[in-house]
Amino acid sequence: MGSIKQLSLQEAVALIQDGDCLAFSGFTIWRRPTAMCYEILRQGKKNLHLFEVQGGFHSEVLVGGGAVRLWEGSWMGQEILGKTGVNLSRKQVAGEVIVDDLSHGHAVGRIMAGAVNIPFFPTALAMGTDILNPEYDGFAKAGLRTGAYPKIPKEKYVKYKDPFYDMGELLLMPAIKPDWGLVYAPMVGDEGTVRVLAQSYNDADVIKACDKVIVIAEEIVPDEYLRRDPTANIATGYEIDYVVVCPWAAHPTGSQYYYDTDADFLRNFNATTRTQDGFDKFAEEWIYGVKDHWEYLEKLGVKRLETLRASQATGYSSRVKRGTR
Amino acid sequence: MTASNEYAKVGEFKPMDLLAAAAAREVRDGDVVFAGTGLPMLAITLAQNEHAPNAACIYEAGSIDGRPIDLPTSVGDARCAYQAAKAGGLFETFYGQLHAGYVDLGFLGGAEIDKYGSLNTTYVGTHANPKQRFTGSGGNADILSFARRTVLIMVQEKRRFSERLEYVTSPGWMVRNWPNPEYVPKKEVYGKYCYGGPTACITDMAIFRFDENGIMYLDTVHPGFSAEDVKKNVDFDLDISRCRGETLPPTYKQLEILYNVVDPEGIFLP
Numbered sequence: 001m002g003s004i005k006q007l008s009l010q011e012a013v014a015l016i017q018d019g020d021c022l023a024f025s026g027f028t029i030w031r032r033p034t035a036m037c038y039e040i041l042r043q044g045k046k047n048l049h050l051f052e053v054q055g056g057f058h059s060e061v062l063v064g065g066g067a068v069r070l071w072e073g074s075w076m077g078q079e080i081l082g083k084t085g086v087n088l089s090r091k092q093v094a095g096e097v098i099v100d101d102l103s104h105g106h107a108v109g110r111i112m113a114g115a116v117n118i119p120f121f122p123t124a125l126a127m128g129t130d131i132l133n134p135e136y137d138g139f140a141k142a143g144l145r146t147g148a149y150p151k152i153p154k155e156k157y158v159k160y161k162d163p164f165y166d167m168g169e170l171l172l173m174p175a176i177k178p179d180w181g182l183v184y185a186p187m188v189g190d191e192g193t194v195r196v197l198a199q200s201y202n203d204a205d206v207i208k209a210c211d212k213v214i215v216i217a218e219e220i221v222p223d224e225y226l227r228r229d230p231t232a233n234i235a236t237g238y239e240i241d242y243v244v245v246c247p248w249a250a251h252p253t254g255s256q257y258y259y260d261t262d263a264d265f266l267r268n269f270n271a272t273t274r275t276q277d278g279f280d281k282f283a284e285e286w287i288y289g290v291k292d293h294w295e296y297l298e299k300l301g302v303k304r305l306e307t308l309r310a311s312q313a314t315g316y317s318s319r320v321k322r323g324t325r
Numbered sequence: 326m327t328a329s330n331e332y333a334k335v336g337e338f339k340p341m342d343l344l345a346a347a348a349a350r351e352v353r354d355g356d357v358v359f360a361g362t363g364l365p366m367l368a369i370t371l372a373q374n375e376h377a378p379n380a381a382c383i384y385e386a387g388s389i390d391g392r393p394i395d396l397p398t399s400v401g402d403a404r405c406a407y408q409a410a411k412a413g414g415l416f417e418t419f420y421g422q423l424h425a426g427y428v429d430l431g432f433l434g435g436a437e438i439d440k441y442g443s444l445n446t447t448y449v450g451t452h453a454n455p456k457q458r459f460t461g462s463g464g465n466a467d468i469l470s471f472a473r474r475t476v477l478i479m480v481q482e483k484r485r486f487s488e489r490l491e492y493v494t495s496p497g498w499m500v501r502n503w504p505n506p507e508y509v510p511k512k513e514v515y516g517k518y519c520y521g522g523p524t525a526c527i528t529d530m531a532i533f534r535f536d537e538n539g540i541m542y543l544d545t546v547h548p549g550f551s552a553e554d555v556k557k558n559v560d561f562d563l564d565i566s567r568c569r570g571e572t573l574p575p576t577y578k579q580l581e582i583l584y585n586v587v588d589p590e591g592i593f594l595p
Contacts, residue, residue, distance in 0.1 A: 027386045027401035027415075053415060054463055075463035079399045080362050089458035092448070099458075101447055104385065105419045105467035112416055124518040125424060126466035128500030128511060130493040136452045168516030198403045199387030200414040256403035263398070314395075315403035322398060323591035 002191035002237035021049040021151040025183040032058035033184040035249040041065040064279040072100040082270025100138035113175035114209030120172040181210030189223030192237020198256035204234040260317040328577035346575035356429040365432030431472035442497030442523030469495040473521035481528035486559040498539020545572040
């Protein structure tokens, strides 16, 4: 029988140190550990290094709030709710965040290599692009590829000629093993088994690649329930380290079968946080101005939350008005 | 369906309807399609409801051949995975599907495009002094590098049809094999992994295709535009000698499917 170590949101986030390398669960505007990211800002963490297969609302908040020094990943935005990541754009242009760009395929290969403890992942995706232009290697230009930083590889990539089947030159992408995996899951078992209820994204790889993993869940359920269908689970209890229970922890991102994405909230965030002043107003209202996550939920209100609540038949809300008809 | 296969007349459809119909015509029955949010979703869903019932759609967040009953607004949406053959994650879509060689057709957009069909979705300005950041690649570079055919969807503006991209996010028919800065044919870099490349570009004014040297030419102009109008909105020297005339409008049947079946909520078709 396994067991879990349960912490409060504040206790869990207090474990993260300034300068640590973080990776997250989810995809763009789905299953992001938002409540943990808000708490990171409340606790004033600085100089974080984010490794993201792709970013989203949660990391726009961390970047906008000045907690991030290094960002590497393939993409930042809110899909159709805000086409670019306005906070990362502002901070990159201002030189406040050092950015290193990858493609999705590159980032996926890197986290998979980290997950299975192999030093690199071979790929032929996205060759012949400026992602591989040595003059555009953001971390090298900042003097970070010296080997002195354990979470930053000495080369962005290496070209290697296939010695086995003469498939030609491929890229070897270095593994990434972040310090912390911050993972939102709708359900975690009382022995730590983790379940998600839709596309698995890169969540299982993030859990295995990171040195320590905090799972923030809507609820703890009996492991016996999750073990009735082992094929639906993405991680076992010994792969994770801490559990935080926090209802609506992914809001405004969505959690299939629990709640839909809060499109109005995300659209408004993207439209109003292009400037630092705009971000600061948002953060004062929704992050620093509420004393904890419960006050955040009270501020959102019952009507808003009930509108987002997902149907148990389809996994998404039938009450959200999405279009013009 | 009661509506006919006759073409709708100018004034009976909106610009977005024409783009959706044109993009849908690029889908062949049986294609495995890697699509993104917005117009590509309209196109693949329209095609599946009309001439390509056996086309399968992959959304990069992990759903394989879903049968959505409600139009998704995000590729990570639970709506994408409804009735899917399988749902996994990005390792499955980018390696299990794309790198494995299953993908016939991709749909992509960008902030800038060059005459080889390369795209910029990363930033404008220089690396030392970026002026504005966009999203970055996401799957853009991967899909354009590996799909057999890719349809590029762009806004027609001179500054977007650039002689030289400020950042080559995604590879067209001519690329640079870093650290060598010379442009070489894609085949030289990809070798046995060169499955294809960009095959069409659809804008709000025209449709472009690529010649035997991988260079973009004007194929058709949308009703109301001339080849000269298009040439004025392209920064490089555009070949208009092969222009076949006007882009086909949507049919009444396509309009009925678009508004009643694909997007009845008015998400992308207001």
